[in-house]
Amino acid sequence: MNVSTRQLQAFVALAEQRSFTRAAALCHLSQPAFSALIGQLEEALGIRLFDRSTRHVAPTPEGLSFEISARRVLAEFDAALAGVDDQLARRSGRVSIALLPSLAAGWLPQILQRYRAQYPGVEIEVADVLSEPCVERVRSGQADFALAAIRADTPELRAEAFCSDGFHLVCPVGHPLATQAEVKPRDVAAYPFIHMARTSSVRQYLDAAVHPLQMQTLMEVDQLATAMGMVRAGLGISLMPALTLFHFAQPGLVTRPLNWPGLTRRIYLVRRRDRSLSLAAQTLYEQVLADPPREAPTRTATSAPPRRRRS
Amino acid sequence: MNVSTRQLQAFVALAEQRSFTRAAALCHLSQPAFSALIGQLEEALGIRLFDRSTRHVAPTPEGLSFEISARRVLAEFDAALAGVDDQLARRSGRVSIALLPSLAAGWLPQILQRYRAQYPGVEIEVADVLSEPCVERVRSGQADFALAAIRADTPELRAEAFCSDGFHLVCPVGHPLATQAEVKPRDVAAYPFIHMARTSSVRQYLDAAVHPLQMQTLMEVDQLATAMGMVRAGLGISLMPALTLFHFAQPGLVTRPLNWPGLTRRIYLVRRRDRSLSLAAQTLYEQVLADPPREAPTRTATSAPPRRRRS
DNA sequence: CGATCTTACGGGATTCGTAAACATA
DNA sequence: TATGTTTACGAATCCCGTAAGATCG
Numbered sequence: 154m155n156v157s158t159r160q161l162q163a164f165v166a167l168a169e170q171r172s173f174t175r176a177a178a179l180c181h182l183s184q185p186a187f188s189a190l191i192g193q194l195e196e197a198l199g200i201r202l203f204d205r206s207t208r209h210v211a212p213t214p215e216g217l218s219f220e221i222s223a224r225r226v227l228a229e230f231d232a233a234l235a236g237v238d239d240q241l242a243r244r245s246g247r248v249s250i251a252l253l254p255s256l257a258a259g260w261l262p263q264i265l266q267r268y269r270a271q272y273p274g275v276e277i278e279v280a281d282v283l284s285e286p287c288v289e290r291v292r293s294g295q296a297d298f299a300l301a302a303i304r305a306d307t308p309e310l311r312a313e314a315f316c317s318d319g320f321h322l323v324c325p326v327g328h329p330l331a332t333q334a335e336v337k338p339r340d341v342a343a344y345p346f347i348h349m350a351r352t353s354s355v356r357q358y359l360d361a362a363v364h365p366l367q368m369q370t371l372m373e374v375d376q377l378a379t380a381m382g383m384v385r386a387g388l389g390i391s392l393m394p395a396l397t398l399f400h401f402a403q404p405g406l407v408t409r410p411l412n413w414p415g416l417t418r419r420i421y422l423v424r425r426r427d428r429s430l431s432l433a434a435q436t437l438y439e440q441v442l443a444d445p446p447r448e449a450p451t452r453t454a455t456s457a458p459p460r461r462r463r464s
Numbered sequence: 465m466n467v468s469t470r471q472l473q474a475f476v477a478l479a480e481q482r483s484f485t486r487a488a489a490l491c492h493l494s495q496p497a498f499s500a501l502i503g504q505l506e507e508a509l510g511i512r513l514f515d516r517s518t519r520h521v522a523p524t525p526e527g528l529s530f531e532i533s534a535r536r537v538l539a540e541f542d543a544a545l546a547g548v549d550d551q552l553a554r555r556s557g558r559v560s561i562a563l564l565p566s567l568a569a570g571w572l573p574q575i576l577q578r579y580r581a582q583y584p585g586v587e588i589e590v591a592d593v594l595s596e597p598c599v600e601r602v603r604s605g606q607a608d609f610a611l612a613a614i615r616a617d618t619p620e621l622r623a624e625a626f627c628s629d630g631f632h633l634v635c636p637v638g639h640p641l642a643t644q645a646e647v648k649p650r651d652v653a654a655y656p657f658i659h660m661a662r663t664s665s666v667r668q669y670l671d672a673a674v675h676p677l678q679m680q681t682l683m684e685v686d687q688l689a690t691a692m693g694m695v696r697a698g699l700g701i702s703l704m705p706a707l708t709l710f711h712f713a714q715p716g717l718v719t720r721p722l723n724w725p726g727l728t729r730r731i732y733l734v735r736r737r738d739r740s741l742s743l744a745a746q747t748l749y750e751q752v753l754a755d756p757p758r759e760a761p762t763r764t765a766t767s768a769p770p771r772r773r774r775s
Numbered sequence: 776c777g778a779t780c781t782t783a784c785g786g787g788a789t790t791c792g793t794a795a796a797c798a799t800a
Numbered sequence: 801t802a803t804g805t806t807t808a809c810g811a812a813t814c815c816c817g818t819a820a821g822a823t824c825g
Binding site for chain 2: 790800
């Protein structure tokens, strides 16, 4: 006992048109084929749906009652198809990403602005957290993909290189290193240093880069803005990746690119290996991949503010 | 772009089972055939619904979203089929009949009592009106069929003989005709007569039966109970069809069958010619036809009360 | 007699199941 | 290697459209 949607559509067309010939035309079928379709439906249901004489077609009482059921089925059916279309056209959907706060503040907005303009129906969730929780969110399924400084290539996760992020010296105007011809690790180690927390990727890169030297750790802070304030107040100096420099475009501060070999933070695009991305996420993923941050958002070594992006 | 319910059922089965093999078994299909079904659905919708490796099957985000739509469609679908089954089993439905008050009070209750016991889900509407409005209700579609004293055979309506109803003399105990050997039309014409209204079928039969004689019309009443009261009070006599005699089973009254040739009220079962009856109506129709009133509900000529039917 | 639904029938596409190939843990 | 999905392919089925038949106004 199999009833197809085509039969329901044929039935509704016949109930509307009250003529096999016209209804068959609506369904793009020959009239005998259409007649057979109705006949099969009646046989499958076990009831007669139409009283038909050669001159007149009218629904039986059971046909009238079945019509409202059939219309409900078809309405749900169309809604389901429309839902698929919405997702195909990215008119609906949801994408959840996790990424480093530095990317979230400086680079992400322009990406999302364009994405949002193209696909206004898609819900967007952003988690601006450190690399560890970024990866954890992808693993747990909370986030579709992440941008993090951990090469998280596991059986579950797949990571691909996204961008690299050169380090810059951050110091107050007038500091000896602000104008020194070349800045080497041992120069940095000579001054009090403002560190980020040990869990941050920045910290881990720096510890590795100056090895076996030790920096003069003045303090460890969690927020970049805090580090900025400390440096501006003359408490110490710091080294920061280029993507964070917008925090340090402040009067009284100087940033200078360093080109120490090996001191480049690598950022990875991390996603689950087994699970495919939703269409909305896949689209954003591709746009992210196609438009990584510029290598050096600021090239000025002096106090000139970096180029601002429109808000 | 054609999507069948089988594909939706297969999809839901796979979403539940997360295994092509098990889901195929549930759908009574070989595994390759089942796989093709899913593949066709994905192609028709234009989206991938499942991430599948040889070891693991899991819905994509689009698949998850489509699953709730598909379940809604199938739920409506099942509801539609259940509605048909209900009507087939007469667990639901509606039947509307129109019939003469005499039949409605005396004979119909036992019919409906049995019908109701068999099919408690069917709504029943009864119009206990005179023959004219009975037929009119069938013509207008208000009633599925009617029992009336009019042979309403028109292009629209089809009438078939249902039962015939012999007339009885009704007079007070002690009236000369109560004991007279044989009662002829001229005997009746000799006494004051209590008539029913001119629109009633009874009246029309009587006028024809005594022709060319004229009865002594004392009054015309609309209700049988009123006529009964008048006769019991000794104001006059009357002639009534057997089906109405339960009104006259009263102390002080005598009823006697008459066997005047031609004086038999014929009652017809009337239905529309073009429109088929609902299953509920068809069933009642058949029960009605199979169980007409007995020819003579009372055979006693004296004041013995007629046999009562259980309420 | 004309319009309309049903039945008859041949050709073509679809779908099924078996068997082999392929992929992952 | 073992389990489970996809591909290949021959056979049965189903479905469509043309043509003829039946029926009612």
